Amino acid sequence: MNDKTALTCRACGAPLDIRNLVSESGWREAPRIKNMTEFQFSSSSCQVEGEIVPVAEINLSPGDSVFFEHHIMLWKDESVPLTVMQLSGGMKRAFAGMPFVISVATGPGRIAFSRDATGELVVLPLHPGMELDVREHAFLLASHQIDYSFIRIKGLANILFGGQGMFMDRFVTTNTPGLVILHGYGNVFERVLKPGESIMLEPGAFLYKDSSVTMQVEFQKLGTGFFGGTNMSLARMTGPGRIGVQSMYVHHKTE
Amino acid sequence: MFCTSCGGKISDAANFCGSCGSQVKRATAPVPPMPPPLAAADPPSAPPPSIQRAGPTATCPWCGAIFDGSLLSCPRCGATVDAPPVSTASGWEKLPGRKDMAKLQFGDSFCQIEGKYVPVADVKLAGADSVYFTHHVLLWKDPQVNITTMSLAGGWKRVFAGMPLIMTQAQGPGHIAFSRDDPGEMIALPIQPGQSVDVREHLFMFATDKVAYDWFSTNIWYTTQTGSGDDAEQETHHPVGMLMDRFHAPQSPGLLLLHAAGNVFVRELAANQTILVKPTALIFKDPTVQMQLHFEHPHTGFSLWGSWANRYLWLRLWGPGRVAVQSVFDRMEGENSNITSCSSATEQRW
Numbered sequence: 001m002n003d004k005t006a007l008t009c010r011a012c013g014a015p016l017d018i019r020n021l022v023s024e025s026g027w028r029e030a031p032r033i034k035n036m037t038e039f040q041f042s043s044s045s046c047q048v049e050g051e052i053v054p055v056a057e058i059n060l061s062p063g064d065s066v067f068f069e070h071h072i073m074l075w076k077d078e079s080v081p082l083t084v085m086q087l088s089g090g091m092k093r094a095f096a097g098m099p100f101v102i103s104v105a106t107g108p109g110r111i112a113f114s115r116d117a118t119g120e121l122v123v124l125p126l127h128p129g130m131e132l133d134v135r136e137h138a139f140l141l142a143s144h145q146i147d148y149s150f151i152r153i154k155g156l157a158n159i160l161f162g163g164q165g166m167f168m169d170r171f172v173t174t175n176t177p178g179l180v181i182l183h184g185y186g187n188v189f190e191r192v193l194k195p196g197e198s199i200m201l202e203p204g205a206f207l208y209k210d211s212s213v214t215m216q217v218e219f220q221k222l223g224t225g226f227f228g229g230t231n232m233s234l235a236r237m238t239g240p241g242r243i244g245v246q247s248m249y250v251h252h253k254t255e
Numbered sequence: 256m257f258c259t260s261c262g263g264k265i266s267d268a269a270n271f272c273g274s275c276g277s278q279v280k281r282a283t284a285p286v287p288p289m290p291p292p293l294a295a296a297d298p299p300s301a302p303p304p305s306i307q308r309a310g311p312t313a314t315c316p317w318c319g320a321i322f323d324g325s326l327l328s329c330p331r332c333g334a335t336v337d338a339p340p341v342s343t344a345s346g347w348e349k350l351p352g353r354k355d356m357a358k359l360q361f362g363d364s365f366c367q368i369e370g371k372y373v374p375v376a377d378v379k380l381a382g383a384d385s386v387y388f389t390h391h392v393l394l395w396k397d398p399q400v401n402i403t404t405m406s407l408a409g410g411w412k413r414v415f416a417g418m419p420l421i422m423t424q425a426q427g428p429g430h431i432a433f434s435r436d437d438p439g440e441m442i443a444l445p446i447q448p449g450q451s452v453d454v455r456e457h458l459f460m461f462a463t464d465k466v467a468y469d470w471f472s473t474n475i476w477y478t479t480q481t482g483s484g485d486d487a488e489q490e491t492h493h494p495v496g497m498l499m500d501r502f503h504a505p506q507s508p509g510l511l512l513l514h515a516a517g518n519v520f521v522r523e524l525a526a527n528q529t530i531l532v533k534p535t536a537l538i539f540k541d542p543t544v545q546m547q548l549h550f551e552h553p554h555t556g557f558s559l560w561g562s563w564a565n566r567y568l569w570l571r572l573w574g575p576g577r578v579a580v581q582s583v584f585d586r587m588e589g590e591n592s593n594i595t596s597c598s599s600a601t602e603q604r605w
Contacts, residue, residue, distance in 0.1 A: 021356055023369050025377050025430040029355070052372070052438075118372050118438040186373025186434065201395045205434075220402060232390055236398065245395060247434040248373040 012123040013039040013048055023189070030122050030188035030244070039123070041143055041179035044107060046123075054121050055114040056140055056181050060107025067148065068141040070103040072113045080109035085148070102148065113140050115183040117250050122182040122208070126173045131211035136167035138182050138207055138246075145178035146171050153215070166203070170211065182208060186248030193239025200234045204249030210241030316340045317351040318445045331510075332443035333357035333368055347520040347580075350440055359443055361463050361510040364427065366443075374441045375434045376460050376512055380427025387424040387468070388461040392433040392514075400429035422468070433460045437516040439583065442538070444511040446504040454500045454539040458513050462502055466509035470498045475534070475548060475570070477597035479589035492589045494534035494548075495570060501542065513539065517583030524574025531569035535584040541576030548600035566591075571601060 002010050007017055014031035021029040033054070038047045043061040048054050055074055058066055067085055085102040105111045126132060126146060142148065150169045171180050182188075184207045193199065193213060200218070209215065216236045237243050312321050313336060315329035328335050334351030341349040358367045363381035368374050375394055378386060387405055396402070405422040425431045444452060446466055453471075462468065478491045502511050515538045524530060524544060531549055540546070549571035568590050572578050 021369075023356060023367050023377050024358075024365070025367070025379065025432070027369065027377070029369065120372070186436075186438065187370025187375065189369065189375070198398055199395055200398055202393050205394045232393075234393075234396075247370050247375045247394065248436045248438070250436070 008034065008037050008039065010040055011125045013037040013046070014123070027189035027191045027245075030120050030184065030190060033121060033123070041125070042145065042176075044143075046179075046181070048121055048123075049112075050114075052118055053114055053116075054119075054183075055112050056121060057110060057112040058105075058141070059110050060105065062108045063106075065104050065106040065144040066111070066141045067102050067104045067144065068113060068139075069137065070101050072115055072140060073103075074112045074114045076105065076111040077109040080105050080107070080111050087148075087150075104144070115140065117185050117248070119183050119185045119246070119248070120188045122184055122188050122244065124180045124182065124208070125177060126171065126180060127177050128173050128175055130173050132171045132180060132208055133211050133213075133215075134169045134171065134180070134182060134208045135206050136169060138184065139169055139171070140181045140183045142171055142180045143178040145176045146173055146180060153217075182244075184244070184246035185250050186246055188244055188246050190242055190244045192242050193237065195240040196238065197240075198236050198238040199243070200236055201243075201245060202249075203233060203235050205245040205247070206235055206237075207244040207246045209237065209243045212239075213241040213243055214238045318443070320445065328354060328357045330358070330360045331445045333359040333366075334443075343520070347522050350442060350519045350521070353441070359510070361445075362465075364463075366510075366512070368441050368443075370434075372438045373434055373436070374439075374514075375432050376441060377430060377432040378425075378461065379430050380425065382428040385424055385426045385464045386431075386461040387422055387464065388433055389457070389459070390421050390423045392435055392460055393423075394432045394434045396425065396431040397429035400431050401426045424464070433512075435460065435514045437514070437583065439514055439516040439581070440519045442513040442515060442519055442579070444502075444513065444539070446502060446509045446511055448504050448506055448508060451501055451503040451542045452511065452539055453542055453544075454502065454511075454513060455537055456496045456498055456500055458515060458538060459500060459502075460512040460514050462511045463509040465504060465507045466511055467503045467505055469501045469503065471501055473497065473499045473546075475546060475598050477548065477568075477589070477594045479592035480595045481592060489595070490589060492587070494568070494587050494590075495537055495546070515579075515581035517581050519579060519581055521577055521579040523577050524572065526575040527573055528575075529571055529573040530578065531571055532578070532580050533584055533587075534568065534570040535587055536580040536582070537570060537572075538579040538581050540572065540578045544572050544574055544576035544578055546570055546572050548597055550600055550602045552602070552604045554605035 002016060008015050013033045015034055033048045035051055036047060036049060038045055042064045044064045045059045047057045049057055083104045085104050087102060124132060148171060150167050152167050188207060218234050218236050220232045220234060311324050313324040314321050315332060315334055317334040318329060318332040320329055320331040322330055326336065333353050335354055338352040340351055353368060355371055356367055356369055358365055362384045364384040365379045367377045369377055403424050405424050446452060473493065473495050475495050476491055476493050478489055481488050519538065549569040551567040551569060553565065555565060568587060
């Protein structure tokens with residue numbers, strides 16, 4: 001709950017004086033976080049700066065920490081210590097030819113993050129018992145109360161780049177509420193699927209989902225009349241739960 | 256007169272073009288102008304009203320549609336009604352403002368344009384309506400919307416990012432949404448019966464089934480050579496694409512939706528009025544607008560032998576008709592190399 005006088009949500013930065021934009025087909029636009037909006041998590045705070053390629057700037061309190069992919073750090077205070085999170089199987093995962101490393105920054109001090117393309121930040125406070133699945137390389141940071149793991153989904157990637165598969169990050173809350181911030185390319189939309197309700201997604205559009213939403217790869221053959229045509233893979237997402245999509249896809253070579 | 260496919264000069268009696276061999280298409284019916292041309296700039300003290308409101312109806316400044324004056328945006332192209340059209344002092348018109356979630360109508364179906372950075376075209380198809388698109392722009396769809404392949408004669412020649420370009424058709428009822436992978440703007444082009452528009456390839460999002468689709472060779476190319484003697488390598492470049500899409504509404508009106516990168520600017524050229532644009536920035540043009548390459552050599556005082564960089568390569572367009580450019584464009588390959596031959600071109604040496 002927020003103060004009646006507050007202009008933005010204390011937990012996720014969403015403007016409170018603008019109503020949600022919902023399309024007639026049921027997609028809610030991710031709240032466009034106003035430039036310089038500040039919000040709280042644990043005893044630390046985050047300020048979102050900029051609007052075209054937004055930066056998340058974290059002011060960590062002593063004892064709080066956040067984890068992230070190391071290549072998205074924009075700047076930090078010299079005194080903020082960095083460690084590497086131990087991951088099982090992480091060595092096999094590579095990002096654009098770099099080894100995939102999750103780093104941890106611990107307070108006190110400031111550290112800021114941004115990704116490499118136009119997009120929106122999606123701030124998702126997670127309560128105990130919530131599980132969130134996120135497309136690989138889409139999360140900007142998560143707070144230390146959240147457990148991180150990942151799974152590989154075969155046959156799922158953008159239409160343009162074939163179905164060589166992709167990873168999905170899984171965030172699980174322990175006993176205390178935590179925070180996950182994602183960066184979606186282009187614009188981000190969310191909808192809640194009812195139990196059994198489903199929607200077909202271009203795999204490149206998938207951004208996040210509650211773990212209760214199931215994802216199934218379906219192939220559709222597109223004939224060209226010559227050479228047998230090509231296969232189009234679509235992801236069938238079935239409720240109950242939230243799904244988030246992004247309107248632009250940037251392909252990072254994943255091995 | 257000039258050949259419509261290569262721009263070469265041909266005699267008025269000729270049935271075929273002497274330079275490219277294409278058949279001369281005689282204008283049977285003049286192409287109607289699409290949107291009414293911009294009103295001449297009024298003195299700054301009196302900004303032009305954004306919309307001509309005549310009693311209970313309003314006329315859209317972008318597509319010319321006449322609709323209920325109480326609406327906030329044009330139901331045919333989504334242009335915001337209460338914002339004045341912005342045009343530069345040089346005569347380029349910016350795309351009309353579009354509120355997030357603006358809605359346009361075609362047939363019994365609707366299209367809502369969502370998002371501001373990389374907008375999504377969210378189409379609600381009525382049962383009898385269908386749209387076609389190239390399959391890589393699909394973002395999401397309801398499971399019951401059926402997708403089939405459209406057969407295109409010779410379509411297998413067309414390739415996008417190494418894949419065959421497949422034209423697919425979606426049949427209502429249900430929702431289907433499209434987007435492309437560039438921050439940019441969505442352009443709604445309602446097409447009137449008998450009207451056509453030429454569009455740079457791979458920019459089109461979808462067209463309604465009443466719109467006929469064809470393509471033609473742009474015949475705009477240049478060949479570069481690297482190395483010399485036995486090591487010489489020739490490469491041919493097509494700065495506006497080897498092929499250009501042509502959309503035509505034969506009998507009934509249709510809707511064409513394009514997505515361009517960056518911001519979009521449109522202008523209307525008078526007959527024989529010319530403009531030079533970056534070849535890779537061209538988005539669309541009326542078929543009456545002709546194009547050819549244009550080389551410009553700035554005055555240097557003395558000749559720097561082999562300094563290919565000191566030369567500008569333009570696309571020269573001349574009216575009558577509209578042309579549109581995008582502010583984000585691809586680098587022109589081979590622009591600064593040794594150009595050994597090219598399609599018909601004009602030249603300016605300062």
